[in-house]
Amino acid sequence: MRLRLQTQPDTDALISAIGDVVRRHESLRTVFTETDGTPVQQVLDAETVDVPVEALQAATAAELEKLIAQVARYEFDLETEIPIRARVINTDDDQCTLILVVHHIAADGWSLVPLMRDLSDAYTARRNGH
Structure with missing residues (x-):
């Protein structure tokens, strides 16, 4: 999922809110072993x-697209990693x-x-100090 924020x-x-959502939903913090x-x-x-969220900076539109493509192609190792990854990419404008990349298993x-x-609810709560 790609969301462009104006x-x-x-x-x-935002990073804390993503962590809050992962902690709330068991399916987002489940690994699958044998x-x-x-x-x-x-x-x-x-x-x-450990919630895999990273904040990045993109100086150009091409760099933004490259970063998006990298995370979109991520291959999960469901034995050791939870099935969600997030990147917050700030731009110069x-x-x-x-x-948000979420494995279809979750x-x-x-x-x-x-x-x-x-x-959205978690972000609003965090912005309001909760």
Whole structure:
């Protein structure tokens, strides 16, 4: 999912909000291992899960597209990584692009609407100091 924000967000609040959403939803903090050839889901602890969010800067439109393509092509290792990655890419024109890549094992087209609603609510709460 690619969201172009028309204003520069509070990057710290946005990164924290993404973490809040991941901690709230077990499917976003689940890894998939194998035991004796049988797949096993392991939900990682909400308080200790490492949320892969990175804030980047793009100086040009070409650089922005290159960064977006890199994260969009990311291949998850579901045995060791949670099924979500995010990049907050700020540009020199005071705009921002948020890229969320979620493996289909954790989300589908239908679940993106509630995911974005939760992210919006979490961001608003963080901006308001909650």
